[in-house]
Structure formats: C-alpha cells, structure tokens
Amino acid sequence: MKRKKILSLAFVMLLGLSAILAACGSSGGEGGKSSSSKGNSILVFGRGSDSTSLDPSRVTEGETFKVTVNIYETLLNFGEEDTTVQPGLAEEWETSEDGLTYTFHLREGVKFHDDTDFNAEAVVKNFERWANGDADMFPYYSSMFGGFKGDAEHVIDSVTAEDEKTVVIKLKRPQAPFLKNIAMSMFAIASPTAFEKGDDQFERNPVGTGPFKFVDWKPNDTITIEKFDKYWQEGLPKLDKVVFKSVPDNSNRLNALIKGEIDLADGINPADGEKIESNEELQLVERPSMNVGYLGLTVTRPPFDKKEVRQALNYAINKEAIIDSFFEGRADIAKNPMPPSISGYNEDIEPYEYNPEKAKELLAKAGLADGFDMELWAMPVPRPYMPDGQKVAEVIQSNLADIGVNAKIVTYEWATYLDKASKGEADAFMLGWTGDNGDADNFLYVLLDEDNIGSNNYTYFKNDEMHDLFIKAQTEVDETIRNEYYKKAQEIIHDEAPWVPIAHSTPLLGAKKGLKGFKPHPTGSDILMHVEFE
Amino acid sequence: MVSYLGRRLLQLIPVLLGMTFIVFMMIRAIPGNPAQVILGQQATPEAVAAMNEKLGLDKPWYTQFFNYIGNILRGDLGESMRTRLPVTDEIWPHLAATLELAVFAILIAVVIGMNAGIISAWFQNSWFDYTAMILALVGVSMPIFWLGLLGQWGVAIELGWLPTSGREEVRDPVNAITNLYVIDTIIQGRFDQLWQVIRHLILPGIALATIPMAIIARMTRSSMLEVMRSDYIRTARAKGQKMFWVVYKHALKNAIIPVLTVIGLQMGMLLGGAILTETIFAWPGIGRYIYDAINFRDYPVIQSGILIVAFIFVMINLVVDLLYGLIDARIKYD
Numbered sequence: 001m002k003r004k005k006i007l008s009l010a011f012v013m014l015l016g017l018s019a020i021l022a023a024c025g026s027s028g029g030e031g032g033k034s035s036s037s038k039g040n041s042i043l044v045f046g047r048g049s050d051s052t053s054l055d056p057s058r059v060t061e062g063e064t065f066k067v068t069v070n071i072y073e074t075l076l077n078f079g080e081e082d083t084t085v086q087p088g089l090a091e092e093w094e095t096s097e098d099g100l101t102y103t104f105h106l107r108e109g110v111k112f113h114d115d116t117d118f119n120a121e122a123v124v125k126n127f128e129r130w131a132n133g134d135a136d137m138f139p140y141y142s143s144m145f146g147g148f149k150g151d152a153e154h155v156i157d158s159v160t161a162e163d164e165k166t167v168v169i170k171l172k173r174p175q176a177p178f179l180k181n182i183a184m185s186m187f188a189i190a191s192p193t194a195f196e197k198g199d200d201q202f203e204r205n206p207v208g209t210g211p212f213k214f215v216d217w218k219p220n221d222t223i224t225i226e227k228f229d230k231y232w233q234e235g236l237p238k239l240d241k242v243v244f245k246s247v248p249d250n251s252n253r254l255n256a257l258i259k260g261e262i263d264l265a266d267g268i269n270p271a272d273g274e275k276i277e278s279n280e281e282l283q284l285v286e287r288p289s290m291n292v293g294y295l296g297l298t299v300t301r302p303p304f305d306k307k308e309v310r311q312a313l314n315y316a317i318n319k320e321a322i323i324d325s326f327f328e329g330r331a332d333i334a335k336n337p338m339p340p341s342i343s344g345y346n347e348d349i350e351p352y353e354y355n356p357e358k359a360k361e362l363l364a365k366a367g368l369a370d371g372f373d374m375e376l377w378a379m380p381v382p383r384p385y386m387p388d389g390q391k392v393a394e395v396i397q398s399n400l401a402d403i404g405v406n407a408k409i410v411t412y413e414w415a416t417y418l419d420k421a422s423k424g425e426a427d428a429f430m431l432g433w434t435g436d437n438g439d440a441d442n443f444l445y446v447l448l449d450e451d452n453i454g455s456n457n458y459t460y461f462k463n464d465e466m467h468d469l470f471i472k473a474q475t476e477v478d479e480t481i482r483n484e485y486y487k488k489a490q491e492i493i494h495d496e497a498p499w500v501p502i503a504h505s506t507p508l509l510g511a512k513k514g515l516k517g518f519k520p521h522p523t524g525s526d527i528l529m530h531v532e533f534e
Numbered sequence: 535m536v537s538y539l540g541r542r543l544l545q546l547i548p549v550l551l552g553m554t555f556i557v558f559m560m561i562r563a564i565p566g567n568p569a570q571v572i573l574g575q576q577a578t579p580e581a582v583a584a585m586n587e588k589l590g591l592d593k594p595w596y597t598q599f600f601n602y603i604g605n606i607l608r609g610d611l612g613e614s615m616r617t618r619l620p621v622t623d624e625i626w627p628h629l630a631a632t633l634e635l636a637v638f639a640i641l642i643a644v645v646i647g648m649n650a651g652i653i654s655a656w657f658q659n660s661w662f663d664y665t666a667m668i669l670a671l672v673g674v675s676m677p678i679f680w681l682g683l684l685g686q687w688g689v690a691i692e693l694g695w696l697p698t699s700g701r702e703e704v705r706d707p708v709n710a711i712t713n714l715y716v717i718d719t720i721i722q723g724r725f726d727q728l729w730q731v732i733r734h735l736i737l738p739g740i741a742l743a744t745i746p747m748a749i750i751a752r753m754t755r756s757s758m759l760e761v762m763r764s765d766y767i768r769t770a771r772a773k774g775q776k777m778f779w780v781v782y783k784h785a786l787k788n789a790i791i792p793v794l795t796v797i798g799l800q801m802g803m804l805l806g807g808a809i810l811t812e813t814i815f816a817w818p819g820i821g822r823y824i825y826d827a828i829n830f831r832d833y834p835v836i837q838s839g840i841l842i843v844a845f846i847f848v849m850i851n852l853v854v855d856l857l858y859g860l861i862d863a864r865i866k867y868d
Binding site: 454 | 570579585618624691707710816
C-alpha cells in the first residue's frame with residue numbers, strides 16, 4: 001500500500017519534470033533559429049564589465065571608450081590597427097614650424113545625432129568645456145594637456161574658429177605627442193546642444209557624430225546603440241544595431257559565445273584560445289599588442305636599493321617558461337618597458353638572459369651571497385598583460401629559490417594592492433600597463449619618471465639624466481631626435497633595472513565565424529562600423 | 535497588534551543605525567582611496583586631490599558620518615562617486631533584477647523543498663526519505679558556482695535547452711517599465727518575451743534555490759515528524775480521514791511555523807544578492823552592484839546599498855513574525 005503510493009508519486013513528479021524539460025527543449029530550438037535569422041544585423045559584443053559613463057571626457061576607464069568610439073568621433077583618428085595619426089573629423093591639418101600653431105580643416109556635411117551642425121564653433125565649445133573644468137570633472141584632460149585654463153602648466157593657449165570649417169589651436173610650448181593626444185577617444189567632439197543642457201543629463205544621453213547613436217542603457221547589463229542614418233560616410237555603418245553586454249565571468253562569456261548568445265567576446269583566456277580555434281563555428285581574433293607586464297622592484301626598499309640585486313633578479317627569472325605556460329605562447333618576451341610597435345623602441349638593448357649563475361655572482365658582489373628574504377606580490381586579478389598572477393608568481397618564486405632568494409608570495413584585493421604598492425610597501429610587485437595613445441611618453445615617463453612617484457611610478461625609481469631626457473622629449477617636435485632621447489632613456493632603464501620586464505601579450509577575442517570586417521585596435525576600443533555578418 | 539508593530543518598527547532604528555556605523559567604519563578601514571580607484575591608474579595626484587575634496591573625503595570621519603546620517607534622514611541616500619548618479623535612482627534596476635530572481639528561486643525552493651520534506655516525514659525511513667535527505671545534504675554542501683557552471687555546460691550548451699546567462703534575449707530586449715521583467719512583459723502583452731524571461735530565470739533560479747531548498751526540506755521533515763507523532767493526528771487518522779488530508783491539512787498547519795522562519799531567513803539572504811550566482815549568470819543584480827562598489831571603494835553605494843538590503847531583511851523578518859499570528863491563533867501580539 002505504502003510502496004505503491006510512493007511509486008506513483010515519484011512517477012507523477014518525473015512526468016512533470018520531463019514535461020517542463022520538453023517544453024524548454026522545443027522552444028530552445030526555435031529561439032536559436034529566430035535569433036540567427038532576424039539577428040543578422042545585430043551584433044552582440046560580450047565584455048567583462050559595464051561602462052561607467054558615456055561621456056568619454058569624464059572618465060579614464062576603457063569600458064567606457066569601447067562604446068563611445070562608436071558614438072563619437074575625434075578631430076583625428078588612429079590608424080585602423082595602429083596608433084598612427086589619420087584624418088578624422090578634420091580632413092587636413094597643418095603644423096607651424098615652431099610647433100606652436102595647429103590648423104585643422106574640418107570635414108563638410110557632418111551632423112550630430114541631434115541634427116546640430118558640426119562646425120568650427122562646435123569644436124571650440126568642446127575645448128572650452130574641458131579647459132574650464134577641473135581635475136575631478138575631466139581627469140584625462142589635465143594629464144594630457146598639463147592642467148586647465150589659468151594653470152601655468154596648461155599647454156593649450158587658445159582654440160579659435162577661424163571660419164566655419166577651420167579651427168586653430170595655439171600652444172604655449174610645443175608638445176610632441178599633441179596630435180596623438182587629440183586623437184585619443186576621450187577628446188571626442190560632442191554636440192554642444194546636448195552638453196549645454198547639463199553634464200548629468202548628458203552623461204547618460206550621449207550625442208556625437210559617430211556611425212551609431214545611443215538607444216538604451218540597462219545598468220550592469222546592456223548598452224544598445226543603433227545605426228545613425230545620416231552618418232557622413234556613405235554605406236556605413238553596416239550593422240543596424242550593436243548591443244554591448246556585460247558578462248563578468250570569462251568562461252561564462254566563452255560559453256555564451258559558443259551558444260551563439262553573443263557574437264563577439266572580449267577578454268578570452270589564453271588557455272581557451274585553442275578551444276575557439278578548434279570550434280568550426282568560431283574564429284579567434286588577436287588584438288595587436290600595446291602593453292607590458294612586469295615585475296617592479298621598489299628601489300627604496302633594501303636590498304633593492306642595490307643595482308646588482310635588481311640585475312640579479314633580471315637574470316634569475318625565466319621569462320620564456322612563463323610565457324609558454326601561462327600566456328600559451330601568445331606573447332613576446334619583453335626587454336624594454338614598452339612594446340616594439342611604439343616609435344622610439346630601442347631594438348639594440350641586449351636582453352638579460354636566463355642565467356641563474358650570473359645572478360648568483362651579482363648577488364655575491366652585492367654582499368648577499370647567502371640570498372635574502374623578500375615579499376613577492378602576486379596580482380589578484382587577470383589582466384591581458386598578466387593572465388594568471390598567482391601562477392606566474394609561483395614560477396618566479398621557484399626561479400628565485402634557485403639563486404638562494406626566499407620569496408614569500410603575498411596578495412591583496414586589487415584596490416588594496418594598488419594602493420599599498422603605490423605607497424612603496426611592496427618589495428617586488430607584478431603589474432602592467434596598456435598604452436593609451438601609442439606614444440613612448442605614455443609608457444616611459446608615466447611609469448618610470450620621478451614626476452610620477454606616488455601615482456604610476458610604483459618602483460620609486462629616480463634618475464636625473466633620464467628625467468632630463470623625458471622632459472626634452474616632451475617638447476621635441478623632430479621625431480628622429482625625440483626617438484634618440486627615448487632610446488637613450490631605455491639604456492639607462494635597462495642598466496638600472498628597476499623592473500623585470502616580462503611580456504608584451506596579445507589579447508584574445510572570440511567571434512562567430514561569419515563575422516567580417518572586425519579589426520581589433522591596440523588601444524582596446526574598437527570602431528565597429530565596418531563589421532558585418534556574412 | 536498596532537502597538538506591537540510600532541515597537542518592532544522602533545526597534546529597527548538602533549539596528550539600522552548600528553549597522554550603518556559598522557559598515558561606515560569597516561569600509562574606511564580597508565586601504566584604498568576611492569578617488570584614486572575611481573579615476574584609475576592614469577589619474578594625476580591633482581585630480582585625486584580635487585576629487586577627494588569634492589567628495590568630502592578630506593574631512594574627519596565623524597563629520598562624514600554625521601553628514602551621511604543627516605542626509606539619510608532627509609531621504610538622500612547619496613550619490614555614487616563613480617557614476618555620479620543618486621543611489622536611489624541607480625539601485626532600483628539592480629534590486630528589481632535580484633528580487634525577480636530571488637522570488638523565483640524561493641518559489642522553487644518552497645514548492646520542492648516543502649513537498650520533499652513532507653513526503654519524507656510521511657514515509658519516514660522509506661527509500662524516498664533516504665534519497666531526499668541525501669540529496670538535501672548534497673544540496674547544502676554543493677558549491678553554487680560549481681552547480682551553476684555545470685548547469686550551463688550541461689543544460690545550456692550540451693543540450694541547448696536554456697540560455698547560458700543574462701535576463702533576456704538581448705536581440706529582442708524587454709522594454710523596462712518596472713524593471714521586473716516578468717511583470718513588464720505581461721503589462722505589454724508580450725507573452726513571447728515572458729517565455730524568454732522565464733527561460734532565463736530557470737538556471738540561475740535553480741542554482742540559487744539549491745541551498746534554501748535543502749534547508750527547507752530538512753526543516754519541514756523534522757518539524758513534520760514531531761507533529762505526526764502527536765495525539766490529534768492519531769485521532770484524525772482513527773476517524774478515517776484520508777492520509778493526504780491528515781498530512782497536508784492538519785499536520786502541516788502546526789508544523790509550518792519553524793519552516794516559515796527558515797523561509798523568511800532564506801528569502802532575506804537571497805535578496806541580499808548572490809554575488810557568485812549573479813557573476814556566473816551575468817545577472818545585473820544587487821549583489822554585483824554592491825560588490826563592484828566595494829572594488830571601487832564607492833562609499834555611498836556600499837553604505838546605502840547595504841542599508842537598503844538590511845532594511846529589506848529586517849522587514850521580511852517582521853512580516854514572518856506577523857504571519858505566525860495569522861497561522862497559529864495561539865500566537866498573539868499585543
């Protein structure tokens with residue numbers, strides 16, 4: 001009696017369950033089909049996190065620029081796959097002999113999404129908006145142009161509209177990377193009609209001249225943009241809509257790509273590269289490298305105040321093994337603090353080879369023949385330049401053990417890690433950098449100059465000769481002479497060895513097989529107007 | 535009843551105030567300067583200083599604390615340092631996403647968990663009882679992220695029955711009115727979208743329901759077993775009432791109170807947001823919202839976010855306490 005009842009109950013439950021699953025199954029098939037047929041011109045771009053704002057001038061964060069490069073345009077553009085300066089909203093430009101006056105000739109027939117005309121006056125208003133701000137409102141403006149209106153260090157003297165289509169920018173002193181700075185996605189030209197309504201309103205309702213216009217933002221979930229019909233380039237963009245979807249977990253993003261829920265996925269783990277390559281429906285896309293991952297040695301903390309000790313660590317670490325195991329070979333060994341694609345890279349530097357014997361000799365010379373104890377800080381988060389901080393730290397730890405150095409691996413939550421490292425509390429720490437504008441200054445000066453101690457120079461490294469070179473290079477307009485300065489600076493850095501440069505990695509993306517025209521940009525912000533489905 | 539309610543609500547004040555103070559001190563004790571974190575590695579020291587001043591972070595902590603309390607009393611929960619939006623505006627979509635998922639999960643947990651517990655008690659020591667209780671043990675001990683990934687791999691990818699993540703079919707997005715998509719789609723008569731929304735709820739819902747389901751099942755079983763041995767049940771059976779009614783009507787009514795407590799606690803817990811589940815299933819809920827805020831040291835969002843979650847938690851407890859009175863006439867509040 002009892003048993004019968006249980007059996008029948010179990011049977012009913014099983015029946016119910018299978019009915020539910022069957023229902024899910026049948027509609028799953030339909031859902032899949034419908035999305036591929038009607039979703040042909042909708043691109044779903046999966047990425048790690050949401051944007052902070054949609055006003056690029058107000059943030060310093062990459063996830064914002066990923067979206068805004070498609071809504072806004074800049075006076076000058078970067079090349080499709082590099083950081084050479086190309087025409088943008090300005091068709092042509094001239095630089096005066098002394099490098100103080102730049103004349104931009106603007107493109108005709110360009111309109112903002114709100115139907116406002118794009119002209120010289122609009123450009124002037126944008127520059128005025130930034131120059132009248134403060135460091136809290138426009139953090140990037142002050143780092144690139146030395147401050148705001150009235151500040152002594154402010155590089156820009158005046159921005160004037162010569163006529164409807166000509167803008168003249170006068171500088172107080174020459175700035176070598178000026179044109180590159182102008183091409184950075186944060187200096188996008190926005191519709192004055194839109195931002196004059198007030199900043200807070202504008203940050204959520206961006207209006208630019210770009211190929212796509214803003215539609216909708218569901219926080220932490222999706223940002224949708226759609227084709228701008230009056231875009232000045234005939235036949236572009238090719239897509240009707242782009243949806244940027246936040247999928248925080250890397251393996252989940254890969255799953256969503258395999259399932260076809262997203263068409264393009266950023267931030268693929270190097271270890272998953274092969275999985276995509278072997279999948280017939282997917283293609284692996286490599287982003288040109290513009291980064292460096294390194295081990296920083298805080299020169300104010302003994303024994304790292306001794307050059308020999310720093311050099312010894314450079315000899316002791318087997319970079320090749322690290323790249324083979326944790327970057328899956330998708331990275332180049334670094335010998336300088338910036339990647340080879342950047343103008344001014346010093347090819348002639350002889351890299352420190354992997355040579356534990358030599359490392360031991362150097363330690364002996366420094367009076368540390370018996371080795372020493374140190375803390376090794378492992379990055380707690382994966383970044384393209386350091387996919388697995390913990391594991392790389394373990395390799396470094398065993399390399400160091402070989403030369404008698406006893407390294408203890410420590411790690412902190414990311415914000416804490418950066419905070420403590422910037423205060424010089426780490427003996428040796430892992431970190432990296434992705435370039436913003438492809439200029440040598442953006443790597444060398446920002447990461448290693450004494451002016452940036454307390455912000456991005458975490459090693460507290462200081463060198464007067466190098467500092468002079470950097471300052472001279474900032475105002476040197478002649479590219480050849482400027483590159484000589486940077487090459488010399490790299491020699492000093494190599495000899496003084498405040499870093500163990502490890503790798504220039506190739507960030508990976510995954511895409512549907514039929515996706516065409518996608519060219520990943522080294523800065524990490526991709527313009528999607530040429531993208532289409534086969 | 536009314537005076538009881540008033541007393542309970544008054545008691546909330548010191549609880550919430552104390553909680554606010556603890557959270558306030560805790561987030562200031564962890565290293566990391568919000569201005570630096572929010573502005574990013576590229577920021578200049580001047581920018582950081584300017585932001586510190588604007589955010590009032592240069593003032594002593596007690597000034598900051600009393601300013602914050604003062605603002606809350608005026609109904610101002612502050613503004614996110616990162617996005618510069620008022621927390622009150624920003625929090626609702628996230629809270630709605632979590633609410634929808636939590637209600638769905640608790641429904642699964644209650645329906646399956648309670649029935650499993652009841653049947654286990656009814657047929658004590660049967661194979662069903664053993665299986666259910668072993669499953670419940672596994673359920674409590676199972677890491678949710680593992681179960682979530684397994685579900686994604688098995689059900690979403692290999693079988694292709696359900697979507698891997700998100701709240702909606704992004705190529706055909708729901709027009710958000712209340713941000714509770716189930717309700718939004720019904721209001722707009724988009725039943726095709728409603729079906730999609732439900733399909734997106736199933737995997738994260740099950741992942742999230744596992745632990746509460748197991749706890750509810752065990753609680754129901756032990757509570758039912760106690761009641762089933764009491765005299766009035768024997769009487770009910772003796773007078774020839776059908777066993778089903780004896781169990782589901784007479785026994786359950788007396789056994790349900792401890793179960794209700796557990797359900798209330800679990801519901802409160804689910805509403806706090808489940809960071810792991812929300813991360814794995816790319817669910818834009820309150821757990822991820824507060825977690826991101828912690829990473830960015832976005833003090834107002836952390837403080838007010840936790841305050842709201844805590845408020846909901848204590849309110850649910852209060853509702854549960856009031857329900858006791860409705861279910862059991864012997865419990866009276868005055």
